[in-house]
Amino acid sequence: MSTPEPLTGRCLCGAIELQMQPPTDFLGLCHCRSCRVSHGAPFVAWTSVPLERFAFLRGEERVRWYRSSPCIRWGFCDQCGSRLLYRADEAGHPESPQVDRMYVAAACLEGTLDRTVEAHVSYEERVAWYTCGDALPKYRGKGPDRLA
Template sequence: MTTYKGACFCGAVEIETAGEPEAMGYCHCASCRSWSAAPVNAFTLWKPQNVRVTKGAERIASFAKTDLSHRQYCNSCGGHLMTEHPPLGLVDVYAATLAGLDFAPGVHVNYAETVLPMRDGLPKLKDFPAELGGSGVAVAE
């Protein structure tokens, strides 16, 4: 089984994923943009059992603005690691965190909130896919 390793900015916390992500894409919501201090966030979604902290678990802090997203970061350097999505049963390990992962996005979510239009031919969803509780409505590129 393929494993990918990642770490926070200072290296105090290390994580590992096993297998392949359930999905990869871009999120354009205001919360992800604010949290990442970027115009868009590249996500990789994993089943919780396929993500583990291999070093520095005691340094992980968490912030939950909503019940949907429990964002985790290193309390030493502030480096972002992942977001647990309990209602979805998935963990978003930020694509930039995983060295060696061939990021192959398949969708844009929350595209109705975009501040960085991206013309890449991928599906653009107004919010989330219907199977994850969203409308599933596509919007124009």
Template sequence: MTTPIARGSCRCGAVRFCAAFPSKWVSHCHCEDCRRAHGAPLVTWAGFPSEQFFLEAGAESLTWYESSAGAKRGFCAVCGSPMLFQSVRWPGEMHVARALFSDPLDQEPNEHASYASRVPWLDVNDDLPKNASQN
């Protein structure tokens, strides 16, 4: 029996990846760092154990930026798509921008992280837990 996976890529397709299930979590993040890195009011992330995340193509196009001490963000150097996040705060995890997956995941978002940092101009009217800090 093969392990179920989900595939995805950056906007231009230069960087392609897959992640094996189960995912650890899927969450909407409202922190200022994520908002600024993606130019969006929130970013939905899927967390995977690092050993379950695989680059299928484009390692040479994946560029890492140290966004804060102990944290880095990966993006495509060709099209600029923000893609990945790793931090010493969550060792052994690869966080992947949910919108980049072309395949369904094994779970839907189950919370709003850093909700206290949210932008005031977006109403969030779902029933998911709204946690003040990042998990």
């Protein structure tokens, strides 16, 4: 079995470049308020890989981390502000992100991912001014309570 090509991504200014080795764990659209406000977007597409399959190609020292709670931090470029990363440093967050994963904002990745979007999560926190008309499952929080 051949190893799939790595996925690469970068911030707007290019100071930070990153790489993920597929297979990714998932690809979901998060509608939670934290994602919306942090990214200035109605929802954010997230994917992840185990930490050992994530690497910075350049600019790791340019990543600034905002800690939103004792166990959660958000990584962004110190020059252009692009929001790229999400990490859980310890278990205990109610949405239970995995501590052994690097979560990456999928829209920063170039080329074709190894999957397409599978679900909407935290759909109960969605904005009122946009309706997702697709047939993908829509979950309360990170599941398994399906809303639509």
